[in-house]
Amino acid sequence: MAGALETPAGTETAPNPLRDARAQLAEAIQILGLNGGMYEVLATPRREVTVSIPLRRDDGTIEVLLGYRVQHNMSRGPTKGGLRYSPDVNLDEVRALAMWMTWKCALVDIPYGGAKGGITFDPRNYSPQEIERVTRRYTSELMPIIGPMIDIPAPDMGTDEQVMAWMMDTYSVNTGFTVPGVVTGKPVNIGGSLGRANATSRGVSHIALAALAHCGLVPEQTTVAVQGFGKVGSGAALFLWQAGVKVTAISDQYGAISCADGIDVALLKKHVESTGSVVGFAGTEPLADRDDLLYADVDVLIPAATEGVIHGGNASQIKAKLIVEGANGPTTTEADRVLEAAGVFIVPDILANSGGVIVSYFEWVQANQAFWWTEAQVELRLTERMDHAWHRVVNAAAARGMNFRQAATVLAVETVASAHTARGLYP
Secondary structure, three states: OHHHHOOOOOOOOOOOHHHHHHHHHHHHHHHHOOOHHHHHHHHOOOEEEEEEEEEEOOOOOEEEEEEEEEEOOOOOOOEEEEEEEEOOOOHHHHHHHHHHHHHHHHHOOOOOEEEEEEEEOOHHHOOHHHHHHHHHHHHHHHHHHOEOOOEEEEEOOOOOHHHHHHHHHHHHHHHOOOOHHHOOOOOHHHOOOOOOOOHHHHHHHHHHHHHHHHOOOOHHHOEEEEEOOOHHHHHHHHHHHHOOOEEEEEEEOOEEEEOOOOOOHHHHHHHHHHHOOOOOOOOOEEOOOHHHHHHOOOOEEEEOOOOOOEOOOOHHHOOOOEEEOOOOOOEOHHHHHHHHHOOOEEEOHHHHOOHHHHHHHHHHHHHHHOOOOOHHHHHHHHHHHHHHHHHHHHHHHHHHOOOHHHHHHHHHHHHHHHHHHHHOOOO
C-alpha cells in the first residue's frame, strides 16, 4: 500500500502536493502499523465541492471563475482551513492543503479537522469591487456546507481580513443574524481576535528559535534567508531580526536581495509598504534570480511562499543546515530524502506554521462566547500551545528514531485515527 504511493529516489517529476501529502500519510500509517482501510479513510476527503462563480466585471463583461472547498476530515470536530485566491489554485492542491490542515490541528490539539478552499484567479488583476462580488458569490454557493459548527474558513494567500468580513456578512445576511464564528481572521471590530494577524509569523519565529537552541545555535551568531516576504515571511523575518538573528537574504515574487552584514527588516517593511517589493532596498545587492535565495550560504532557510519550491531538482544545492517551513508543503518527498541524507534538519510545516490556526481557534472560541481576550492573553496561550507541540515532536522523534516530519505526522495521524476508531463507522 505505502510502496505504491512512494516515488523512487531520483524519479520525481513536477512537484505535486497531493502526492507528497499521501506519501507522508502512507509512511505514518506504516510506522503506526495501521491497516490499508485506515489509510483509505484518511487519504480520501470527506467532502469536496467545485462551484462556478459568474462575475460581472466593472466593464460589464461576464467571466466565469472556478472555486473549490475540500473538507478532509471531521472526526475531531468541524473543519477549518484557509481560502486562497491564486491563478495556480487547482483541486489537487486544495486536497493536499486540507489534509495537511487536519494533521496540523491534531498535532497542536485543536478540535478541528482540516479544510481548504480556493478560487482560480489572480486578485491583483481585479478591482476591490470585483473581488467583493467574487467572494460573496463563492460564499453563497457554499452556504449549505459552511458554518461555525461545520466548516470555518480563514485567510490564506491572496485573501485578507476584508475578504473574511465579506464572507461573514454574506453568511450572516442569508442566515438572518450576525454569525461572527463562521470565519476567522476577520477585522477586530467585527469579532476578530487581537494577535491573529501576525500569529503565523510569530509561531514560525518562536519555533525557529526553539530549533536554533535544539541545534546548539546562538541567535546572534545565526544567519537566515527568508523566501517570501508576504503575510508569513515578513512577520517571521521581523520577529527573528528583533531576536538578534542576522537576516541576510529575503525574496518576494518580484526578486531577491541580500546583505552579508544583515538586513534591517523594520526598514525593509517600510520600503515594501511604499514600493510594493523588496527589490531596490538600499544597502542590499539584488540576486540574479529570486530562486537563488534558496541556495544562500546561511545557517537557516525559511521557505514562506508556496508548495514544492524545494524539490528533487534543486535540493542538493541547499546550503542551509536548518529549514523551518513557514509555507505549507514547501519541500517535496524526494527533496526530503536528499536533504536528510545531507544532514539537513527540517522543522515541518504542520508544526512550524501552526500559529495561525491556533489563534484562529482562539478567535472562534471568543466569537462563540462573545467574550474577548487581551493580546497578551492570546500571545501567552499561543506560546503555550506551540511549546507543547514542539516538545511532543522532540520527544517522539527521539523515542522512535524518526526525523521531525515523520514524528509530527505520526503523532497527528495517530490522534485522528484514534478519534475515527472511537467513533466507528456509520452505518
